[in-house]
Amino acid sequence: MQAVKMYTTAVCPYCTRAKQLLKSRGVEQIEEIRIDTDPVARQHMMETTGRRTVPQIFIGATHVGGCDDLMALDARGGLTPLLGAA
Numbered sequence: 001m002q003a004v005k006m007y008t009t010a011v012c013p014y015c016t017r018a019k020q021l022l023k024s025r026g027v028e029q030i031e032e033i034r035i036d037t038d039p040v041a042r043q044h045m046m047e048t049t050g051r052r053t054v055p056q057i058f059i060g061a062t063h064v065g066g067c068d069d070l071m072a073l074d075a076r077g078g079l080t081p082l083l084g085a086a
Contacts, residue, residue, distance in 0.1 A: 002060035002083055007045045009036040014067035015055040021070060025079055059083060
């Protein structure tokens with residue numbers, strides 16, 4: 001299974017929703033990077049993704065986007081294959 005990395009904040013319902021979906025698809029470990037406590041990580045996230053909102057989700061080297069993007073990917077049937085890609 002691909003590694004999953006997610007930029008988050010402490011109080012973020014979209015982050016919680018995204019984590020729930022990923023776990024329901026078999027993801028056991030999510031590398032969580034808290035940007036509310038780490039300004040350097042926040043800057044890196046914005047430079048890497050071009051976005052300011054959380055969550056920002058990476059599966060392997062692929063930037064999926066935010067929670068809505070993750071939900072749409074799953075609805076199209078693309079999440080499970082992406083998680084399983086090696």
